[in-house]
Amino acid sequence: MNTPQKWLRLLIDEDCSFEQLLAKLAQAFDSTFTYKNDSSIAKAKLDDFTIVVYDKIDRSFDIVLSPSYILTFMITGNEYLNCHVDEHIQTILTNHDITYQCSQAKDHAYPIELPFWQAPNDDIVINSKGDTLTAYCKIWYKPAKYSKFTGIFQFSNVWAMRFERNKQCAYYSHCDSDDVNSCYWVIPESSWLEQLVNERQSHFPNWRQYDRGEYWHYIIQSDSFYVEVIAKQIKISKTQLKGIF
Structure with missing residues (x-):
C-alpha cells in the first residue's frame, strides 16, 4: 500500500447549516454524503477522490471548533495525478456558488x-x-x-x-x-x-x-x-x- 498521491484542503465560508452545506456539495459532486447524527464529520466516496467535510461546530457539545467548514479531498484516481486536479475541484465549487478559500494545512494529518x-x-x-x-x-x-x-x-x-x-x-x-x-x-x-x-x-x-x-x-x-x-x-x-x- 502506497501513500495516496495528493490532498486538497479548502475552507468553506458558507453562512448555512452543516446539513445545508452537505446538500449543496451533494448536488455539486452528484454524490451522497454520509454522517452520524452526533458526528461533526461527513464523507462521500467518488471514483477518483474521497471528500471529507468537517463541521465548524462540535455536535456533541455545541462548541465552535472553527470559523469555517473544512473540506478535504483525498485524490486516488490515477488519471488525476498529472492534471490540474485543484482547478477541476475549485471549478465545480465555483459553478455551484460555493464560496471557498485555500488552506495551507501546515502540519495537518x-x-x-x-x-x-x-x-x-x-x-x-x-x-x-x-x-x-x-x-x-x-x-x-x-x-x-x-x-x-x-x-x-x-x-x-x-x-x-x-x-x-x-x-x-x-x-x-x-x-x-x-x-x-x-x-x-x-x-x-x-x-x-x-x-x-x-x-x-x-x-x-x-x-x-x-x-x-x-x-x-x-x-x-x-x-x-x-x-x-x-x-x-x-x-x-x-x-x-x-x-x-
Missing part, C-alpha cells in the same frame, strides 16, 4: 484507513535495520477478539523516527472521531520534515543530486505513544507470525 483492525490498547513492536523500519501490531477480527494474523508496517528509506507521548497538536484533531476502526496518518506539509531538509541543505547543499525521491511524514500509534517516521514509502500487510509478541 490526514487519516488513512488500515486494511485491518489494529488492536487499540496494545503496544507495537519495532525492528530496524539500516534505513528500513518494520513495526508489528496485534489485530482484532471483532471487538476484543484477537486475530491469528499480525499487522505489519514496513517503512523504506527512513530518515528519522521519534516517539511522542501525550501529544497535543493540531495534527491529531478528529482522529478519534473518524468512522474507521483503525488508521495511520500522513502529514503532507510537515514542519518537522521541513526542519530536517533545511538542516541537511545547510551542511550538504547538493544532497538532492544523490538522494532522489520524496519523503513523507507518517504517524502510527502504539498503546500510549505516537510513532512518527520520516520515510519515502510505507507498505502495509498482514501475515501469520510467531514469536513477535
Whole structure:
C-alpha cells in the first residue's frame, strides 16, 4: 500500500447549516454524503477522490471548533495525478456558488484507513535495520477478539523516527472521531520534515543530486505513544507470525 498521491484542503465560508452545506456539495459532486447524527464529520466516496467535510461546530457539545467548514479531498484516481486536479475541484465549487478559500494545512494529518483492525490498547513492536523500519501490531477480527494474523508496517528509506507521548497538536484533531476502526496518518506539509531538509541543505547543499525521491511524514500509534517516521514509502500487510509478541 502506497501513500495516496495528493490532498486538497479548502475552507468553506458558507453562512448555512452543516446539513445545508452537505446538500449543496451533494448536488455539486452528484454524490451522497454520509454522517452520524452526533458526528461533526461527513464523507462521500467518488471514483477518483474521497471528500471529507468537517463541521465548524462540535455536535456533541455545541462548541465552535472553527470559523469555517473544512473540506478535504483525498485524490486516488490515477488519471488525476498529472492534471490540474485543484482547478477541476475549485471549478465545480465555483459553478455551484460555493464560496471557498485555500488552506495551507501546515502540519495537518490526514487519516488513512488500515486494511485491518489494529488492536487499540496494545503496544507495537519495532525492528530496524539500516534505513528500513518494520513495526508489528496485534489485530482484532471483532471487538476484543484477537486475530491469528499480525499487522505489519514496513517503512523504506527512513530518515528519522521519534516517539511522542501525550501529544497535543493540531495534527491529531478528529482522529478519534473518524468512522474507521483503525488508521495511520500522513502529514503532507510537515514542519518537522521541513526542519530536517533545511538542516541537511545547510551542511550538504547538493544532497538532492544523490538522494532522489520524496519523503513523507507518517504517524502510527502504539498503546500510549505516537510513532512518527520520516520515510519515502510505507507498505502495509498482514501475515501469520510467531514469536513477535
